[in-house]
Amino acid sequence: MALFAKPKNVNDTAPAQSQSEELGCPAFASLVATLEREPEHKYHILDLAAASGNHIEFFSRFRCRYHIGDVLHVLPDLSPPKEEEPDPDFTRILPLNMADKLDLILAWDGLNYLDKELLPQFSRHLIRQCNPGAWLHAFIYTRGDMAAQPMQFEVLSSDVMRRQAASGGAVGAPCYPQRVLEKLMPGFRASQSRLLKNGLQEYLFQVQEY
């Protein structure tokens, strides 16, 4: 197990992650059920992935404002600053200037690709724009390698998704345990955590009251 391996060096000889795979997502299903319990509530949702007709269509069942972050492809290239270098400016990388605070952030598998040292800064950037009790849904690899770039996720139903690798090649997955992840993401607490059969851990984090 490549515990805390930095997901930087692409190993072309390593077997790439399965090109397309369906996976269950029970935590996402319970999140959807929770959202459906308040049909009159208008939710503010941030999708960190690029604009996807599938995601938009799925969430169109809710009254919501759906923000496209389109930042996942950038995360693998961010590295912690060396001496005298400025930190990456997340206010520029992911501007969150919306008037209303967020109720849900969809991170898909993007958190695996952000350098461990930058995760606290990134989560602080997100949490500033979140309502207390807001959710963050994410998949975290628990073993071995992961695709060199964040995968594309398609929502087939509230409890089934399909993930698809964008390109070949694999990198070591950071394989964060839950307690480490919570330490790296101050303010977020795992309210649900499910180990899926393919080795992905599905998390539903919630912003702690502040």
Add this chain to the structure above:
Amino acid sequence: MFAQEQGSCNYPKEITMFDKTKKETEKKPSAPKAAAPAASKPASASNSGQTTTIGSSIKLNGELNGNEDLLIQGQVEGNVYLKEHNLTIGEQGVIKANAFARTITVRGQLTGDLNGVEKVTITSTGKVRGNIVAPKVILEEGATFKGSIDMDAKAAKPASQASQPAPSAKSA
């Protein structure tokens, strides 16, 4: 999420060019009236069925307020109001405008906010940066969009369909 861009209102000059691009199939001599700006006059569906084209060589600054469908292949800066009609940004269209129409289809480039009474569609060739308000939004595979989408599910579909994603969904 993004700043709105406003164009200057010097439309009388441009409207002449605007009308010249009308399709030849439109025989109606009063066509210029339909394209003329009428900022305070609400649009009606009386001229539905007609489509005006702003050709690819046309550059237009100002406010468009029309009473028929509009296809933009040129460059437009400003605001476009087609309350009860359809707006299409053609593949050659480059728009910096806020648009309000019954349906809006973007095949070209648009920077600005879109308000579709029924539907906004961004096709595979479309590139949009701005915010969308519409009960139904369709992003075709390959479409580029950055911004936010304000959706109201109740207006988009009957409650009986609310538990299943629509089969017409297309993934980007």
